[in-house]
Amino acid sequence: MELQIEKLVYGGDGLARLEADEHGRGKTVFLPFVVPGERVDATITESRPGFARARLNRVLTASPDRTAPQCPYFGQCGGCQYQHIDYPAQLRFKAEILRETIRWTAKLELDQEVLLHPSEPWAYRNRTRLRVQHDPTFALGYFRSNSHQLLPVEACPISSPLINQALGAIWELGRTGKVPSVVHGMQFFVNHDDSRLLAEVYVRPRDTLKDCEPFAAALMSALKAVAGVVVFATSPVEDETRQRAPLSSVHNEESLAIGSDSLIYHVVGHDYRVSGGSFFQTNRFLVEDLVKVATGGATGKSALDLYAGVGLFTLALAGKFEDVIAVESSPHAFADLKRNAPRNVKPSGATTEEFLRRRGEKLAVDFVLLDPPRAGLGDKATTALCRTSASRVTYVSCDPATLSRDLRLLLESGFKVEQAHLFDLFPQTAHMETVLHLVR
Numbered sequence: 001m002e003l004q005i006e007k008l009v010y011g012g013d014g015l016a017r018l019e020a021d022e023h024g025r026g027k028t029v030f031l032p033f034v035v036p037g038e039r040v041d042a043t044i045t046e047s048r049p050g051f052a053r054a055r056l057n058r059v060l061t062a063s064p065d066r067t068a069p070q071c072p073y074f075g076q077c078g079g080c081q082y083q084h085i086d087y088p089a090q091l092r093f094k095a096e097i098l099r100e101t102i103r104w105t106a107k108l109e110l111d112q113e114v115l116l117h118p119s120e121p122w123a124y125r126n127r128t129r130l131r132v133q134h135d136p137t138f139a140l141g142y143f144r145s146n147s148h149q150l151l152p153v154e155a156c157p158i159s160s161p162l163i164n165q166a167l168g169a170i171w172e173l174g175r176t177g178k179v180p181s182v183v184h185g186m187q188f189f190v191n192h193d194d195s196r197l198l199a200e201v202y203v204r205p206r207d208t209l210k211d212c213e214p215f216a217a218a219l220m221s222a223l224k225a226v227a228g229v230v231v232f233a234t235s236p237v238e239d240e241t242r243q244r245a246p247l248s249s250v251h252n253e254e255s256l257a258i259g260s261d262s263l264i265y266h267v268v269g270h271d272y273r274v275s276g277g278s279f280f281q282t283n284r285f286l287v288e289d290l291v292k293v294a295t296g297g298a299t300g301k302s303a304l305d306l307y308a309g310v311g312l313f314t315l316a317l318a319g320k321f322e323d324v325i326a327v328e329s330s331p332h333a334f335a336d337l338k339r340n341a342p343r344n345v346k347p348s349g350a351t352t353e354e355f356l357r358r359r360g361e362k363l364a365v366d367f368v369l370l371d372p373p374r375a376g377l378g379d380k381a382t383t384a385l386c387r388t389s390a391s392r393v394t395y396v397s398c399d400p401a402t403l404s405r406d407l408r409l410l411l412e413s414g415f416k417v418e419q420a421h422l423f424d425l426f427p428q429t430a431h432m433e434t435v436l437h438l439v440r
Contacts, residue, residue, distance in 0.1 A: 003054065005039075014033075014035070028050070032081065038060075041059075042054040076150075078144060078146065082429060090424070094432045099209050101403075106328070106404040107411075119425065120285045126190045126194075127280070130153070133180075134181065159188075165225070166226070170219070173218055183203055186200065199229045209231050209255070212229070233254045264398040267291060278330065278332045278333040279333055281312060293318075294396050299378070300366025304365045305317055306355075307328065308371075309336075310337055311326060325363075326347050328348075366392065368385065368392070369396070370395055377402075386415075392438065398431065417437070419436070421436075
């Protein structure tokens with residue numbers, strides 16, 4: 001059937017509608033790899049009472065915003081959704097999605113302009129995680145789009161040049177049988193100037209850590225920029241597709257470091273130790289601007305940094321406030337936070353919800369910065385945050401849906417949006433980073 005694409009929705013799909021029936025407006029149809037304004041030929045692949053999903057067959061009338069993808073895996077790989085869209089248009093569509101999500105979920109019409117912070121559109125990732133397959137043959141890659149099947153990938157144009165060198169080295173080692181069969185995943189992290197790389201290797205079962213020592217030595221020999229290899233033993237799970245990296249865990253996984261267990265990342269005049277298993281912002285071109293904007297305008301005596309990680313925002317806040325409390329639950333990141341923090345920072349090893357439940361109403365803070373994972377802050381923690389004395393809050397979010405859910409409660413407690421920034425930390429994908437400055 002022919003469909004007219006109305007707009008893009010969060011997640012990357014385009015939205016179209018079937019012809020109206022006797023009940024009124026036609027059923028909504030979602031389909032990937034389209035651009036607003038296009039007329040396309042598509043096939044319905046799934047139909048439910050409230051919506052349908054479709055597969056794009058061909059574009060009948062192309063948008064002027066359509067462009068040729070630069071990656072041979074695009075359309076098969078689940079990593080990118082927007083390579084077929086010209087980069088300036090990607091930014092425009094993301095700003096529209098952010099506004100609409102806030103409008104529908106937070107019931108707020110943003111009065112101010114959404115300030116856009118574009119990135120270099122390619123080779124921007126300083127961290128890339130891939131799965132490893134050994135049967136029937138060795139393969140390294142990502143999940144195929146909307147599946148848990150491995151797509152072998154030998155190059156990734158959104159990852160840094162050094163990460164792509166590491167991909168090539170692993171493929172060579174895998175083809176010659178030097179990647180142990182206990183390895184089920186890997187992650188590469190590079191420093192600020194893409195000169196040094198830390199590799200994380202995920203193995204199962206637990207007693208196989210030392211099996212990776214020859215492999216780590218071979219990788220460090222093949223690629224001299226590899227500072228070290230950190231091998232993590234991950235716990236067995238019923239669903240083999242649910243494989244969390246240590247940075248998403250509150251548990252201290254057993255690990256073995258061959259060579260260095262960390263990198264030094266230089267941002268805004270500070271050197272951060274980032275160890276294997278610790279989270280750090282992913283876009284190597286925009287980290288500095290993100291720190292400056294997120295901490296800009298922050299003044300007072302005391303600040304609170306929630307989901308502090310290794311202290312990316314903490315160190316900037318320490319130069320503006322007499323006292324800073326930095327809260328982080330991951331053991332890996334918390335160890336780095338303690339190492340990176342200056343004397344006027346008090347690190348707290350706890351989840352944000354636990355910390356706010358115990359100390360929220362007793363805290364005398366002027367400013368709060370929070371940078372939660374994709375799940376957002378949540379109702380309980382947001383309610384507790386609203387009970388603090390803070391008159392200013394900066395919310396750094398990687399998911400506009402959970403941001404909007406939490407924003408609704410913040411607005412009800414008297415906060416107002418002063419500034420809205422969209423950082424395009426993830427070009428070619430549907431993901432976006434939002435920074436909201438709130439005051440009350």
